[in-house]
Amino acid sequence: MSTLVLAWSLTAAQFLLGLAMLCATFRILRGPRAQDRVVGFDTLYVTAMLLLVTFGIGLGTAIYFEAALLIALLGFVGTVALAKFLLRGEVIE
Amino acid sequence: MTAALVLLGATITLIGAFGLVRMKTFYARVHPPTLGTTLGTGCIAMASIVYFSVLQTRPVLHEVLLVLFVLVTTPVTLMLLVRAALFRDEAKSEAGEASSSAIE
Numbered sequence: 001m002s003t004l005v006l007a008w009s010l011t012a013a014q015f016l017l018g019l020a021m022l023c024a025t026f027r028i029l030r031g032p033r034a035q036d037r038v039v040g041f042d043t044l045y046v047t048a049m050l051l052l053v054t055f056g057i058g059l060g061t062a063i064y065f066e067a068a069l070l071i072a073l074l075g076f077v078g079t080v081a082l083a084k085f086l087l088r089g090e091v092i093e
Numbered sequence: 094m095t096a097a098l099v100l101l102g103a104t105i106t107l108i109g110a111f112g113l114v115r116m117k118t119f120y121a122r123v124h125p126p127t128l129g130t131t132l133g134t135g136c137i138a139m140a141s142i143v144y145f146s147v148l149q150t151r152p153v154l155h156e157v158l159l160v161l162f163v164l165v166t167t168p169v170t171l172m173l174l175v176r177a178a179l180f181r182d183e184a185k186s187e188a189g190e191a192s193s194s195a196i197e
Contacts, residue, residue: 013099016106039174047110050106050137080169083173
């Protein structure tokens with residue numbers, strides 16, 4: 001019973017996180033300006049990281065946690081690089 | 094316990110991402126995703142800690158690392174982004190209507 005509830009709620013949580021990723025993708029595709037797209041990207045990678053953590057709970061391994069940590073690290077670097085580009089790319093103009 | 098925490102974290106993250114779609118201006122749009130990065134990450138990492146600690150009958154705390162990292166990096170990235178957005182808005186208003194499409 002308990003494992004059934006856990007499996008069901010994990011599936012539901014993955015569905016909800018997938019919906020959240022869809023919302024972020026909508027903002028990436030539709031964002032009026034570049035900074036909106038970068039915020040959407042930020043949300044997208046955080047949600048992907050949470051999705052990987054839920055996969056790790058579902059399969060009972062710690063490998064997915066390391067993948068989630070990697071995604072968080074690289075996503076942070078990517079967002080900072082994009083923000084820096086938005087700051088400096090227009091100094092030249 | 095794990096099930097409730099996972100569901101709660103996922104729901105909060107979905108609310109945050111939905112706010113990202115619904116908000117009108119960029120400066121309002123920065124705020125909702127932080128719901129997912131603080132409470133959503135906290136709840137799901139807590140669920141993972143509880144699950145693996147019960148499964149292995151010893152405290153498994155490495156998810157704390159994930160929460161700490163996300164909590165530290167989110168304000169940094171969002172402050173950089175808002176600073177870039179402010180700069181771009183000023184540049185756009187200085188350039189005027191004629192070249193606004195070029196900046197966008």
